[in-house]
Amino acid sequence: MKNIFKLPSMLRFVCLTLFATLVVYNCSDEKFKESTDETLNITEYLRANTDQYSLFLQILDITDYASFMNTYGTYTLFLPTNEAVEAFMTDYGVSSLENIPLEDLQELAKLHILEQKIETTSFTDGKIATPSMQGQFLITGATNSADGSSITVNKSAKITTSNLEVGNGIIHEIDKVLIVATKTLAQTIEDEPSLSLFTEALKATGWYDELDRPITYVDSVPSYLSVIAQTNAVFEEAGYSNLDDLKARYSHLNDPMNPEDSLNLFVAYRISPGLNYLADLAVTPALLTKAPLEVISIKLSADSLLINEETFNGILEKGVQIDREPSDETATNGVLHLVKENYFIKKRLPAPVYFDMADQPEFRQLSSVFRVPGMWASLSDSELSNMTWEGSPSITYTCFDLGSSSRPGWHGDVLDVLRLRDGYINNIEFDTPVIIKGQYKVWISWRQNSRAPNSVRAYFNDTQLARTFNMQEYGDSSTPERVLESQGYKRHIDPFTSRYNCRLLGIINVETTGRHKFRLQSLAYAGGNSWFDVLEFRPVDMDQLYPKFEAGGDGLIYE
Structure with a gap:
């Protein structure tokens, strides 16, 4: 300020005027438009x-x-x-x-x-992928009446x-208030008169108490259960009118409370860990049950969900249909389904598992992104329940535009990992889908990138697999397929593009039926993205080339 008064008079006047203007401006009330959108919240x-x-x-x-x-x-x-x-x-x-x-x-x-x-437009006939703020999921479906078609929520409220x-x-x-489920699975089953025999079986085997427990959390994983129950009518059609009939047929140890007793296993085989609504079952080829080392297979046929329908040695074993209309009954600790016929544990043979590595439950919940061409989303380690990795960057789900030059792989999507290398994202571990015990060949497919790592090692349950793979390699479009297979490669998609490649990692012995750990570790520098498509577990005696996967689609292509 002292220096101002040393200036010539005219210049001093201009500076003082400017200074006063600034003071007045800064002391006045600021008026900002606080909202750019006048739409009501x-x-x-x-x-x-x-x-x-x-x-x-x-x-x-x-x-x-x-x-x-x-x-x-x-x-x-x-x-x-x-x-x-x-x-x-x-x-x-x-x-x-x-x-x-x-x-x-x-x-x-x-x-x-x-x-x-x-x-x-994002609703399906079943569970909405995003849970409510209360924590329970909502169920949507279509219904027809004299007034025309409409959408219902939780089977009772109509969207008007x-x-x-x-x-x-x-x-x-x-047009109706949605009601919060307040009963446990055990209470829900017991309160339904048509499930009285199933309730007796639950109590006789001790499983009633398990289904009556409140939700607990272990490492942030809730203890939800899913039950596939049978009505009295289904039991009667199979020849069982009361608990004594069930004991006579299934309780080979005459001790239903014994976990090794066949009646106990009969009930345990109808109880699965996790919250599995019909929409989840439709994309779950094998469902783990509470019967040790036993799974049920799920097959979607037209609009029906079939349990344990398989073809072995050219013979079709007919499945049992889940009764869709009364199923998807939410309880405080899980979800209840009904089945139309009686079924029991089957000896399961090794079956192929095709694991779309981008198909993670949290990505699947993003209905505006998941398998929508041209869309992508990134999530952190803490946001993905079935994946872990070393490093801070997020993992990205990418669904390619079908009309672009990207030429997508199966389902049109990939799991996009930026710089799979030491010091960035050095390794990634996945929880696999359920794999039935047996011997399998393991194949991995990827989209080629010249800046991806040229040496990646794989582990199954911490056991190193025999071969590494090079994500800079293009697919071979000229070598005869069976010759290519003998070299440990194949063309896994149809129509094929050399931008994708598939490598045999080795043979594994899956000792127990269930979910397992699969880990990838980079052994080389990478300056760009790694794009993963499908991880295949094919029984060793199965054709390793067919079925192939529909490029950009959901289908399987047979020879």
Whole structure:
């Protein structure tokens, strides 16, 4: 400031004027446009339409959820009308929402909210991939009536107005309030009169107590269970009218509580670890059960899910159909399905497992990305439950544009790993799908990249496989296929492009049926991406070339 007064008078005047202007400007109130979008958020939309939604708005106000539903984000709200909430209050036996315990009201509100924007075009006949904020999944399906076709939620609520765009998501209006499941699997089964014999079998074998336990967590993994139950009618058709009939047929040790008793195994074979809705079963070739080392195979045939339908030695073994309509019954600790016929443990032979390495459950939940051409998404180690790796970078799911020069592999997608090398992402470990015990040849396929590692080693359950593979190698399009196979390579997709390659890693002996660990470790420098397609476990006595995989599609191609 002292230096200003040493300047010539005119220049001193200009500087002082400029200084005063700056002071006045900085002391005045700043006026910024706080929002660039005038679209109402969810809470604002409800307040603007109280004639239709005032009661659900009251639920949000009572639970203090109205504020966060007015923040910017991406939500899906299944919004009950006032008539729907009034009907719920009548069933609940209250005249005011304030008479409902706060915790119950909070759980109710959260069941109607998903933290992802999901339009009806993304619905399937089954579970929505993203769980509700309450933690339970919602089930959608199509129903026909005299008024035409409509979409139902949790088999009871009809969507009356869909895909209402709001500032922080999307709203689907429904005509009934969704009900939170409050019973365990054991209670759900026991409360259904048609499952009384199955309930007796659960109690006789001790499995009732297991199905009555609340959810626990081990290393953040919940103890959910899935049950495939049989009605009394199914038992009677198979010749079993009561528990004594079941004991006479299956209890070979006359001790159903003994885990080695056949009746105990009969029940255990119908209980699976994990939360497996029909939508999950449809993409699960083999389902692990609580019967030690035993699995059930699942096959999707048209619109039917079949248990244990296999062809052995050219003979078709007919499967048992899951009863879709009453299935997908949510319980607090799992999900319940029903089956149309009686079935028991089958001696399972080794069966091929085709593991799309990009098909991870967390990527699958991203319905706007998963297997949508041209889309991609990245997730961190902590966000992927069936993968771990050393290093900080995220792993990317990439689905190629079918019309591009990328020429996609099976399903059109790859698991995209940036710089699989020491000091970046040195190794990646996967939980495999369920593999039936036996001997297998292991094949891995990838999309070629000249900057990917030229030497990668594989491990199965910490046992090193015989061969490494070079991700810079192109596929061989000229050598006869059987000659190429003898050299440890093959063309795994059809139509084939040399941008993809497939290498035999070795032969493994799977000693127990279940999920296993598979690890990849780079032995060389990499300056670019590694793109993984399919990991195959084929029984040693199976044709190793066929079936092939449909390039850019979901199908299998036979010779």
